[in-house]
Amino acid sequence: MKRLFFLLSVISALCGRNITISHGPYLCDMATDGLTVVWTTDLPGPSWVEIENIATGEKTSYYETIAGNIVATETLHRVHVNKLLSGTKYRYRIYTGKIGFSLAKRSLIYRDTVASDDLSFTTFSESKKDISFLVLNDIHSRAGFMQKLCSQVNFGALDFVCFNGDMWEWLLDEKMLFDGCMDAAVEMFASETPIVFNRGNHETRGPFATSVPDYFPTRNGTVYYRFNIGDISFLVLDCGEDKEDSHPEYFNLAAFDSYREEEARWLAQTVASPEFQNAAARIVFLHVAPAAGTSHVNMHLQETIMPILNRTGIDIMFSGHTHSYACKEADAKAAFPTVINGNNTYLLCTIKDGKIQVEIKGLAPSENHTHEFQIITN
Numbered sequence: 001m002k003r004l005f006f007l008l009s010v011i012s013a014l015c016g017r018n019i020t021i022s023h024g025p026y027l028c029d030m031a032t033d034g035l036t037v038v039w040t041t042d043l044p045g046p047s048w049v050e051i052e053n054i055a056t057g058e059k060t061s062y063y064e065t066i067a068g069n070i071v072a073t074e075t076l077h078r079v080h081v082n083k084l085l086s087g088t089k090y091r092y093r094i095y096t097g098k099i100g101f102s103l104a105k106r107s108l109i110y111r112d113t114v115a116s117d118d119l120s121f122t123t124f125s126e127s128k129k130d131i132s133f134l135v136l137n138d139i140h141s142r143a144g145f146m147q148k149l150c151s152q153v154n155f156g157a158l159d160f161v162c163f164n165g166d167m168w169e170w171l172l173d174e175k176m177l178f179d180g181c182m183d184a185a186v187e188m189f190a191s192e193t194p195i196v197f198n199r200g201n202h203e204t205r206g207p208f209a210t211s212v213p214d215y216f217p218t219r220n221g222t223v224y225y226r227f228n229i230g231d232i233s234f235l236v237l238d239c240g241e242d243k244e245d246s247h248p249e250y251f252n253l254a255a256f257d258s259y260r261e262e263e264a265r266w267l268a269q270t271v272a273s274p275e276f277q278n279a280a281a282r283i284v285f286l287h288v289a290p291a292a293g294t295s296h297v298n299m300h301l302q303e304t305i306m307p308i309l310n311r312t313g314i315d316i317m318f319s320g321h322t323h324s325y326a327c328k329e330a331d332a333k334a335a336f337p338t339v340i341n342g343n344n345t346y347l348l349c350t351i352k353d354g355k356i357q358v359e360i361k362g363l364a365p366s367e368n369h370t371h372e373f374q375i376i377t378n
C-alpha cells in the first residue's frame, strides 16, 4: 500500500499537482522538554518542523523519521520534537515536501514544499505553580456543538485541553476523526494549545478505532501515560470498552479485560516511581468513574485500577461517560473526590495556592457549578 501511495505521489508530481496540508497541525504529547506535532497532507512526502526559541532566535529543524530513515511515504505526519527548554515559548512552522522523479538525473527531487503559517506553543514548566486546563468529554462527534459550547473560552491562557473520552461516537475512517472533532479543535486551539488525549469506550468502536492512537502519539507508545507540570503529576488512564468482552456488540473483537490488567501492572509501577511519589498533588483522568456504576467496566476497574489508586494518594479524579454532572466526595469505594462532567458542559480547572477550582460550564446558567478542593496540604 505504501509503495502504491509513493507511486501515486510520483505520478501526481509529474502531473504538476500541488501538495496541500489537509488537516492540522495539532499538538500532542507535550512535556517539559518536547512534544509531537501532527498533521496530514493530501499527498505523501517528507515532513519536518522548524522550531525557533522566541527569546534567543535559535532555530532547529526536526524530521519525521523511523530508525534513521526520513519518512516520505505517509500522509499522516507525526514529528517528535525534543531537547526543548521547560516553560519556554517557541515559534514553529510545519513543512511537507512533494517529491518526484527526475528522469534526467535518475533521482528523487523535491517538486515543491507546503508550509504552515508561523504558530507557537509553550512547553510544560518544571516549576509552574499556577496551572489551568480544560476538560471536554462525551461530545460524540458534535463538532459544531463543541465550538458553540467553547466560544467564550480563552484557550491561549490554558496549559492544555484534555479530551477525556467519547469525543467521537464511533470511527469508520480518518474523515470521521477530523469531521467529528479534530478540525474544530484545530480551528479553536489545538495548533497552539496541546491536547491531552484520553480514550473513552466509544473511541474503541468502528473499523478505524485501532488507528486512533496513531493520531495521538505518546512517547511511551501506550494510550495510558503520566506527565508532570510543575510539581503536579497527572495520570491519563484508559477505561477500555464498557461491556463484557463476550458481548455480541463487539463481534468477538474485544480483549479489554486483559488490557486493563496490563494497564494496572503499568500503573502499579508508575505510582511507585519517585516522580509520582514526590509530586505535590496527583490528578487522574479516567473516562469511566469506577465507583459510579455497576456495569462490567465499573466492576473491572474497581478490581484492577482502583485498589492501586486508593492506596496512592490521589487528590482528585475527572470522569465522564454518564452524560450527567456529579461531584462525589471520597467514600469507601474511592478514597478521593470525583468530578463527573456531563455531555453538554466543560470543566475549567484552575490550580492556585494549593487548591483546584473546578468550574462546570454549559450554555445554560442552570448547568453551571463551581467546586474547590484543597489538593496541596504541606
Ligand SMILES: [Fe+2]
Pocket: 165, 166, 200, 201, 202, 287, 320, 321, 322
Ligand atoms: Fe462513555
